[in-house]
Amino acid sequence: MAKQIFYEDIEEGAEIPALTKHITRRQLVMWAGASGDYYELHYDKDFAQSTGVPDVLVHGRLKAALLGQLITDWIGEEGRLTKLSCSYRGMDLPGEDLLCKGKVTKKYVKDGEHYIECEVWTQNPKGERTTPGTATIVLPSRGR
Amino acid sequence: MAKQLYWEDVADGSELTPIPKIATTQMLVKWAGASGDLNPAHYEDTFAAAQGLNRAFVQGQLKRAWLVQLVTTWIGDEGTLKKLSCQFRAVDWPRFMASLTDPKEGETWWCKGNATKKYVQDDEHLIDCDIWVENGKGEKTTPGKATVALPSRGKS
């Protein structure tokens, strides 16, 4: 586990350490098994192509979960992810590197809690943001 | 559940109630994803083709589980499956996803069986059966045997 970060360490505009994922077909099958989402679009190439896409697609919710990991890896055990939202804009294919990234947009104290807001996204090898979203986290403060 | 089957109801040669199965790519992925047996030969066509097996094929263990269902459904809650064996003689491929609802002809598999022997041993009322999975062409791709214990009307 990385060392604990504190509210005071974070500046607006700071980048979240990127997380690189190489999504395989095997991982899509594992996700299907864990999530119970057995839509054929995500493992049956013939079916996927019949719907007009080039190959099977990475599940939108898997990408949301990867953004969850991006945050929990960064905030450490004392940090808390309170909100994550994202929209599934672009399709991602297995076999490609998927980059999970984020940036701090705002920091504030509310009801005694130290909040950080970030924009987060997944990025395909062409540099396009396929799953843009936002995350809200609570970090420990050195002041306490 | 269906009504309970008793030892006395079964004769040599009695048929086990057949069960139809339609193997789809979805069924294979459910098995792979849920079991954690992630051999790509069962969901990646190119991988299976490289092994000379044309395209992703049905897991042998899944067919074995179908046979277990055939037997346990037939014997009901009060029956006990004692022993089951099967051999994977031929490969089965899931049906093509031509449509989401209807199987093409010959794309339904049947799990079937026959009672071959009735006997009482150590106070248990036993039945031996031949069981098998049959493809749409009527070929037995997965033959096997099972031994079950059934309740007897003689004792209650």
Added chain:
Amino acid sequence: MEAEEVKQKFAGMVGEPIVNVVEKGSIKRYAYAVEDPNPLYYDEEYAARSRYGTVIAPPGFFGWPAKPGPMLPKLMLDLLNGLKEAGYPNLLDGGIELEFMVPIRAGDVLVSSPKIMDVNERTTKAGTKMVFGTIETTYINQNGDTVAKARQNLICLPGA
């Protein structure tokens, strides 16, 4: 390594025992994947009224996932590698035989121990050499009862 040496080395060898907790969720996933609607596997109230008194696993479930490694138990991999070296790289599934002694209930803790029972080189009438092997896995529950045994038969053929 010759086939006889493989036999000397592997016959009787015991693999690492694997512990599995039988969870309701994995019983459900198993039955769902088989498309077996038997309420003994899904319906807690129904199962409570049955002679088992609780949700049970379908026979053949054992401690799903049955395969601890990415593909095969390590003992089997070691044996297959040995046979490959001995000139028998092509594996055929010789079938499986299961014996059920005690029902598996949700919440059971199963310890499975694989053992290589036998490795034998034989020559067919047509003059082809083959190796037959059997791995037997015994499943024992938290009460010390042997709940099931699974015998997996392997047939290994020489390379082209």
Added chain:
Amino acid sequence: MVSVDELRGMIGKEAKVEVTQIEKGMIKKAAEAIGDPNPLWQDEKRARKTKYGGIIAPPGLLITAMMSGSRPEGSMPFQRLLAGGGEWEFLLPIRAGDVITSTTALADVYEREGKAGKMLFFIFETIHKNQLDEVVAKSRSTLINY
């Protein structure tokens, strides 16, 4: 075809209640499917030393296990369906042994003109409560019907 007004009449009506028993195997499967090695989700010994006192579920479990976003019977007029996005609010940690009741209702429906013609946006909202009746999470998901 159902009109948007008719669909709007379904807003707030409870569509589906789902009960999920959280088990260690489920948490492990979710973490493995994400490829997330964080010891908080898998390493009981290590997790015991944290403020949580034991393993908890990764945020991704809520994204997998509780498939919030069920569709009301016969209400989707078009054939194609697309997941548009999701939003998850994490209020309390989820642990093995918890029994989570997820109640999903339609929160909004609206129509938009897209490249492919008319598109209907369905927003579903789910409240996840644990066995102590505490709200552990809320989620929203967008489904696009076109």
